[in-house]
Structure formats: structure tokens, C-alpha cells
Amino acid sequence: MNALEARNVTKQYATHKALDSVSITIPEKTIYGLLGPNGAGKTTLIRIINQIITSEAGSIEIFGEPLQEKHVGIIGYLPEERGLYKKMKVGDQLMYLAQLKGLSRKDALARIKVWLEKFEIKDWWNKKVEDLSKGMAQKVQFISTVMHEPRLIILDEPFSGFDPVNAQLITEKILELKENGSTIIFSTHRMETVESLCDHIALINKSKKILEGPKKQVKAQYKTNTFVVEHKGAFTLPNHRYELVGQNVVEDNLISTTLKAQDGIKGNEVIRDLIDLTEVHSFQEKLPTMADIFISLVKGEGDEALKKHLLEV
Amino acid sequence: MNKVWLIIQREFLNRVQKKSFLIATILVPLIFPAIIGGLGYLAFKESETAKAETVHVLDESKLFKFESNKKFNFVAVDLPLDQAKKVYNETKDLALLYIPAIDINKPDGIAIYTKENPSIEKVGDLEGNIAGQIHDLKLKEYNIDEAILKSLRPKVNLKQFNLTDTGEEKSSSSGLLYGLGFVLGILIYMFVLIYGIQIMQGVIDEKTSKIVEVIVSSVKPFQLMLGKILGIASVGLLQFTIWIILISVLSSVSMGYFSTKLPQQQAMEQVNKQLANDPEMKEAMGQQNGKITEFLSNASEIPFGKIAFVFVFYFLGGYLLYGALFAAVGSAVDSQQEAQQFQFPVTIPLLIGYMGLFLFILRDPHGPVSFWLSVIPFTSPVAMVGRIAFGVPAWELALSMALLIGGFLLTTWVAGRIYRVGILMTGTKVSYKVLAKWFMQKG
Known part of the structure; x- marks a missing residue:
């Protein structure tokens, strides 16, 4: 089952179209990266999923049901611009937010206690938010997003404001939530996050979706049959099969060569060819990074130009 | 509705638990008896010296x-x-x-x-x-x-009567009614303004602390606005009730204490004894006493129950009407300073009602201007409450109340449409044109 299926969602503001017939499919129990430059329409789409605003056209299904008011309880949302009531105590605040999500007092209390324990901040219950550091407040905010055990968790730039230690902690919790069956949507432009965490991605640019699919597939789609070889001793490439992209000396007489094989030549064939020519120390296919794909697509280049760009980096 | 209730609870408890609430609730009633007591003390000292x-x-x-x-x-x-x-x-x-x-x-x-x-x-x-x-x-x-x-120098004091429709005579005292209308009108004006601005501040706080997006992912913006308005209303009612109780208790205590010490009182008693035989003085005294009893009987003829009901109705009605507008203003701006340009136009009708109270209603409670001021929803809370003690025909009261209910439903609807867009907009240069656009915007 799909956690979320949006079909032709359109949002029109007076002067511009924030979303232009965007369709995405988010499979259950995945981490889904929603990518795009600032102002592309990511936040608008997220707000529509959260029923903060409504769309003019299109439909959204969540776990097989049309999106309705009752679904706010199964969604957890961490907005990019986040904040808490400064004058409220941590415990009271979490109780309030949990009950707004539809938990009973008793359930809310139990869940909050579990989560405070997980983050080892049990003694914060009576602290006012204004007395917490930014990182501490972020932890509380994260708890408020996930404490009602939502099936769909939407995190908008979740790592901004976290130091590396806490970012690691949050990453662990996110993976744990995924293990427990939650689906997670990441809205971000941090490519290293996408690279390491996301299973699926969608790229939104200028109100339109321009790319979607499993991360592996997307990468495969944009791979350029380029390989990086580290070797001892120079060699001459057979021109009709390979094209030299770059070459540099790593140390002493160890050389790193990047070469592009003609279409249809598989990795194994390349190795076979190379063994006869030189002493191979390492061999790796060069896949485009998400950052490469992102930047070149957003710059509005066609596939041909993209491949050229990917070759150059 | 369950969620609105949660919001009301939070708004209420959060405010009531603050030290500033406790201080304001206790200090304000102390000020009145302190003034009365202080004046009494000064009068006592001066007459003595x-x-x-x-x-x-x-x-x-x-x-x-x-x-x-x-x-x-x-x-x-x-x-x-x-x-x-x-x-x-x-x-x-x-x-x-x-x-x-x-x-x-x-x-x-x-x-x-x-x-x-x-x-x-x-x-x-x-x-x-x-x-x-x-x-x-x-x-x-x-x-x-x-x-x-x-x-050749007779003492004249007009005895006032109102003729009711049935020809029955009812004595009245315009001085007493004037005082009552004056106090009630000002109270409404103050309450609506003070609590309205509290709503606005609350909305601005939620917006600037960015919590609002988290909240509206759980509840509808309109529910949030309504919960806030009702929560603060309950704080206002609680504070008002405590004030009334404390003021009346403390005032009567301090007045009781000083009135036994005032020399006039003692002198009066002595004069009473000494001149009990002087027929002319007796007559004068009788007249004096008659005036007091007349005042008291007039006071007892004022329908306080009805006035109290009307007061609470117009307090809530006026508060809801303006509260929604203040919420809309708060949602549109990013800071207190920015709020001022919109806050002023919102308070103008309230101010008109307030000035109308002195210029028309207390002078001529049944004139045409007084009628219109007490019927139009934006001015009626102050105007009608100032006018009610003078006796208002039932149909006028009913019309005014119905229009006030209609009025706050309208402003709440308008404000809700601006609010739902405004709270998510930061860094926008807001003008009336922008507000109109938000109002028209779908979803």
C-alpha cells in the first residue's frame, strides 16, 4: 500500500501558481526525500498534506483513504520554521500538543514519558522552553512531532539547528521509526541527508515535479558509464571503446584515471580490458551524486546537457 | 469542538497562572478603596484642622x-x-x-x-x-x-416621576441614572479594549514564536482563533467577578470605617439632639432625611437585575465583535509596532461609542443619535449599556441585541478568513489591499 498518493495537485495564489498539477506516490515504510530549491512549492505541498491549506484541484489519498480531517492524528509534522510556547513548561506543552493530535490525557502522559526517557531528558518536565538552549528545544520539538506515533511523519529540514551529535541522535530515531513501520517524508536541500537516508526521491522545481522514483533507479537513469581506476603504469586506451575524461597522479607512480566506456560496455568488460594494460589497484563505477542531479536539473538543462555536466564533475 | 475546548483551557490556565494576572486582579480592586479611604482620611483631617x-x-x-x-x-x-x-x-x-x-x-x-x-x-x-x-x-x-x-426665598427641589404607559407613577432620579450609565459605559469600553488587545498580543506571540504552524496542522485556524477568543473571555469574566467582589467588600469596609469617624456625622447627631425642639430646624432636617430616603427608594426602583444581564450580554457581545477583529490584526502583522496602524481603525468605532456616551446618551438618552448609537453593533456595547438605566423600550433592546449577535458573527467570519492566511505569512508588507486579497483567497 502507498502511504500517500497525490494526483494532479494544483495550488493557485493570486499572482502565481505554487503547485502545477503535481503527482507523487510515497510507498509505505520508506524514507521519501522531497527535494527542490527554495520557493519550488515543497512547503505548499506539505501544508496541503497537513490540511493547513487546501488545493484548488487534484486529490490526495493517505493509506488508501481520501485525506480528511481525522487524518491529522496519524500525521506528525515538523515545520521548517519551528517554535514552541516560550513561557510554557516542557511537560505541559507536550501534553497540550499531544491532546490536540487526539490522544487522551492518559495516553499522552505515558507516551511523553517514554520519549523523554529515550532522549534522557526526563527532568526537563518542569523547565520553561525559554530556559532551554536551541538544541534542547529542538529535541522537545522533535518529540512533539513523533510522540503520537504517527504513521506518516513529515520533516521539513529536520537537521537545521542541530549539532552533529544531536543530528546523529535524531537520525537514529528516524531510522528506528522507519523500522517500526512509519513512513517518513524529508523535505530538504541537504544532499548528504538524501544520499544517506532516502529510499525514494522526488524533485520539485518551479511548481512542477520533474523527477521521481527510487533513489537507485534515479541514479541508474543518470549514470554515464564512467569508471574510476587507480593503477600503476601508464597505458593507452583503445580509442574506439573508451574516452578519457581525466587523469591525475595520486602518489608516486599511482595514477587515477576517469574513463567513459561506450554504451553497452559493462563493468566486467572494462576490468578485463584494463588488466591487460596496467596494474589495477582499485576500480569503481562513478555514479552521479544526488547533488549533481539536483543542480543540473534545477538549472533547467536537458538530459543531454545533464549527462555532459555529470561527466565534468 | 473538543479541540476548541483544549485551546480554551490552555489560554485560560496559562493566563490565570501568571503572576501578572494575580497582581492585576488583586491590586486593581485595592486601588479603589485606597482612593476612597484616602479621600475620606483627608476630609477627616481637614475638617479636624x-x-x-x-x-x-x-x-x-x-x-x-x-x-x-x-x-x-x-x-x-x-x-x-x-x-x-x-x-x-x-x-x-x-x-x-x-x-x-x-x-x-x-x-x-x-x-x-x-x-x-x-x-x-x-x-x-x-x-x-x-x-x-x-x-x-x-x-x-x-x-x-x-x-x-x-x-421670598423658598427651597425648591423637583421631585421626578416617570409616567409609565399604564399611567403609573414611578419616581426617578436622573442624577443616579447618569452616574450608572457613565460608569457602566466606561467599564465596557475599557474591558473590550483591554481584552481585545490581549487577543491581538496572543496571536502575535504565536505567530512570531512560529508555534502556529504546528498548531494549525492539528486544528483548523478558525478553531484556534475561536479558542483563543473564548479563553481570554473566560479570563476576563473571572477577573471581573473577582474585582466586583473585592471592590464591594473592601469599599464598604473602608467606607464603614471612615464614616463613623467623620465629624459631620457626629455634628449632625449633636445638632439633632440640641435642636430637636426648634420647629424650623426640624422641618429642614425632615427635608434632608426625605431626600436621602427618596434617593434610596429611587435606587431600589432601578432594575439592577436587568441592568446586570444587559451589561454581561453587551460585554460579551462587544468583546466577541472586537476580539475577532483584534485577532485578525494580530494575524496580519509580525510585531506589536506594526500592529498599530491597523489597531487604530479597529478602535475608532469603539471610540465613537465612548464619545457618544458623553455627548448624546447621558444628555439625551432617548434622542435619535442615542437610538442609532445604541442599535448599531459597533457602538452599541458602550452606548446601550450607558443608556439602559434610563429605560429602553423592549423592541429597541431586542433589535440592538439581535444586531450585535449578527455583528459579531459577521466580524468573526471576516476575521477568520484573514486570520487563516495571515498567521502563515511572515515578512509580508501588509496593506488593506493585501488584507482584502487574503479575505478573498480560497482555502
Whole structure:
């Protein structure tokens, strides 16, 4: 089952179209990266999923049901611009937010206690938010997003404001939530996050979706049959099969060569060819990074130009 | 509705648990009795220390008779003016009054010599005294005796009655009604403004602390706005109830304490005893007592139950009407300072009602302007509450109430549409055009 299926969602503001017939499919129990430059329409789409605003056209299904008011309880949302009531105590605040999500007092209390324990901040219950550091407040905010055990968790730039230690902690919790069956949507432009965490991605640019699919597939789609070889001793490439992209000396007489094989030549064939020519120390296919794909697509280049760009980096 | 209830609870508890709430709730009622008590104390002190001031009188005309009283102690001087001045200068007395030999038909040249500028009140007293004596002297010239003179100055006090439709007579007192209308009108004005601004601040706080996006992912913006407005209303009602109780208890305690000590009271009692036999005084006393009982009976005829109901109704109605507008203003701006440009237009109608209270309603409670002010929803909370004590026809009251309900439903709807967009917009330069756009925007 799909956690979320949006079909032709359109949002029109007076002067511009924030979303232009965007369709995405988010499979259950995945981490889904929603990518795009600032102002592309990511936040608008997220707000529509959260029923903060409504769309003019299109439909959204969540776990097989049309999106309705009752679904706010199964969604957890961490907005990019986040904040808490400064004058409220941590415990009271979490109780309030949990009950707004539809938990009973008793359930809310139990869940909050579990989560405070997980983050080892049990003694914060009576602290006012204004007395917490930014990182501490972020932890509380994260708890408020996930404490009602939502099936769909939407995190908008979740790592901004976290130091590396806490970012690691949050990453662990996110993976744990995924293990427990939650689906997670990441809205971000941090490519290293996408690279390491996301299973699926969608790229939104200028109100339109321009790319979607499993991360592996997307990468495969944009791979350029380029390989990086580290070797001892120079060699001459057979021109009709390979094209030299770059070459540099790593140390002493160890050389790193990047070469592009003609279409249809598989990795194994390349190795076979190379063994006869030189002493191979390492061999790796060069896949485009998400950052490469992102930047070149957003710059509005066609596939041909993209491949050229990917070759150059 | 369950979620609105949660929001109401939070708004209420969060405010009531604050120290500032406790301080305001306790201090404000203390201020009133403190003022009453302080004034009472001063009056008590002054009447105790006040002595009649000495006035030297040099009367060359030999026409006037000055009797010493509470304020002045007259001392007759029979010296030439120059010497009289010298004598006066050596004393610490108030003044030297010089009356040359005058013709009472042309009383010129009367003079007063003082060391300091005397108060207008005291000069006026002396002038009145002399004028009165000249008046009497003239009448005497026409051979009118003193008994007739006395009867020429009757004491008149109009007794007021309202004729009801059935022809029944009801006594009334416009002074009392004026006071009641005045106080109630101002109270409504103050409450609506104070709590309305609290709503606005609350909305701005939520917006600037960015919590609002988290909240509206759980509840509808309209529910959030409604919960906030109702939560603060309940804080207002609680605070108001505590104030009424504390003020009435403390005021009566402090008034009771000082009234037993006031010398007038004691003097009255003595006078009562001494002059019990004097028939003329008795009559005067009777009249005095009659006035008090009349005041009390008038007060008891005012339908306080009805007025209290109307007051609470218009307090809530006016609060809801303006509260929604204040919420919309708060949602549109990013800071308190920015709010001012929109806050002012919102308060103008309230201000019109407030000024109308003094200019029209208290002067002419049944005139056409008073009617319109007390029927139009934006001014009616202040106007109708100021007017109600004077008696308002049932249909006018019903019309005004219905329009007020309609009015706050309308403003809540309009405000809700602006609010839902405004709270998510930061860093926008907001103008009326932008507000109109938000209002028209779908979803």
C-alpha cells in the first residue's frame, strides 16, 4: 500500500501558481526525500498534506483513504520554521500538543514519558522552553512531532539547528521509526541527508515535479558509464571503446584515471580490458551524486546537457 | 469542538497562572478603596484642622452686620484705614475688609487687603455675604419685614416621576441614572479594549514564536482563533467577578470605617439632639432625611437585575465583535509596532461609542443619535449599556441585541478568513489591499 498518493495537485495564489498539477506516490515504510530549491512549492505541498491549506484541484489519498480531517492524528509534522510556547513548561506543552493530535490525557502522559526517557531528558518536565538552549528545544520539538506515533511523519529540514551529535541522535530515531513501520517524508536541500537516508526521491522545481522514483533507479537513469581506476603504469586506451575524461597522479607512480566506456560496455568488460594494460589497484563505477542531479536539473538543462555536466564533475 | 475546548483551557490556565494576572486582579480592586479611604482620611483631617479665618472689618458705613461662622471669624475694627492696615499687618489674619461710607444704591469702593492672594472661593464668599446684606437692606428700605423676606426665598427641589404607559407613577432620579450609565459605559469600553488587545498580543506571540504552524496542522485556524477568543473571555469574566467582589467588600469596609469617624456625622447627631425642639430646624432636617430616603427608594426602583444581564450580554457581545477583529490584526502583522496602524481603525468605532456616551446618551438618552448609537453593533456595547438605566423600550433592546449577535458573527467570519492566511505569512508588507486579497483567497 502507498502511504500517500497525490494526483494532479494544483495550488493557485493570486499572482502565481505554487503547485502545477503535481503527482507523487510515497510507498509505505520508506524514507521519501522531497527535494527542490527554495520557493519550488515543497512547503505548499506539505501544508496541503497537513490540511493547513487546501488545493484548488487534484486529490490526495493517505493509506488508501481520501485525506480528511481525522487524518491529522496519524500525521506528525515538523515545520521548517519551528517554535514552541516560550513561557510554557516542557511537560505541559507536550501534553497540550499531544491532546490536540487526539490522544487522551492518559495516553499522552505515558507516551511523553517514554520519549523523554529515550532522549534522557526526563527532568526537563518542569523547565520553561525559554530556559532551554536551541538544541534542547529542538529535541522537545522533535518529540512533539513523533510522540503520537504517527504513521506518516513529515520533516521539513529536520537537521537545521542541530549539532552533529544531536543530528546523529535524531537520525537514529528516524531510522528506528522507519523500522517500526512509519513512513517518513524529508523535505530538504541537504544532499548528504538524501544520499544517506532516502529510499525514494522526488524533485520539485518551479511548481512542477520533474523527477521521481527510487533513489537507485534515479541514479541508474543518470549514470554515464564512467569508471574510476587507480593503477600503476601508464597505458593507452583503445580509442574506439573508451574516452578519457581525466587523469591525475595520486602518489608516486599511482595514477587515477576517469574513463567513459561506450554504451553497452559493462563493468566486467572494462576490468578485463584494463588488466591487460596496467596494474589495477582499485576500480569503481562513478555514479552521479544526488547533488549533481539536483543542480543540473534545477538549472533547467536537458538530459543531454545533464549527462555532459555529470561527466565534468 | 473538543479541540476548541483544549485551546480554551490552555489560554485560560496559562493566563490565570501568571503572576501578572494575580497582581492585576488583586491590586486593581485595592486601588479603589485606597482612593476612597484616602479621600475620606483627608476630609477627616481637614475638617479636624480647619479653623475659621479671621477677617478684620472696617465698616465706615455702619450698615453691615457680619456674623462669624464656620469659615470666617469677623473682627470689627474702629480705626482710620491707615492704622487698621498697620494693625492687620502685624497679625497673621486672612484679610482686612474695608467698607467706606457708601450709599447702598451705589456700593462702590469696598476693598479687601490681604497678604497672600486669597482663594477665589473665599473672596466669592465675602462678596456673596456683602451682596446679600445689601439686598436685604434695600428690601428693608421698601418696608418689607423680615418674615416676608424669608418667605421670598423658598427651597425648591423637583421631585421626578416617570409616567409609565399604564399611567403609573414611578419616581426617578436622573442624577443616579447618569452616574450608572457613565460608569457602566466606561467599564465596557475599557474591558473590550483591554481584552481585545490581549487577543491581538496572543496571536502575535504565536505567530512570531512560529508555534502556529504546528498548531494549525492539528486544528483548523478558525478553531484556534475561536479558542483563543473564548479563553481570554473566560479570563476576563473571572477577573471581573473577582474585582466586583473585592471592590464591594473592601469599599464598604473602608467606607464603614471612615464614616463613623467623620465629624459631620457626629455634628449632625449633636445638632439633632440640641435642636430637636426648634420647629424650623426640624422641618429642614425632615427635608434632608426625605431626600436621602427618596434617593434610596429611587435606587431600589432601578432594575439592577436587568441592568446586570444587559451589561454581561453587551460585554460579551462587544468583546466577541472586537476580539475577532483584534485577532485578525494580530494575524496580519509580525510585531506589536506594526500592529498599530491597523489597531487604530479597529478602535475608532469603539471610540465613537465612548464619545457618544458623553455627548448624546447621558444628555439625551432617548434622542435619535442615542437610538442609532445604541442599535448599531459597533457602538452599541458602550452606548446601550450607558443608556439602559434610563429605560429602553423592549423592541429597541431586542433589535440592538439581535444586531450585535449578527455583528459579531459577521466580524468573526471576516476575521477568520484573514486570520487563516495571515498567521502563515511572515515578512509580508501588509496593506488593506493585501488584507482584502487574503479575505478573498480560497482555502
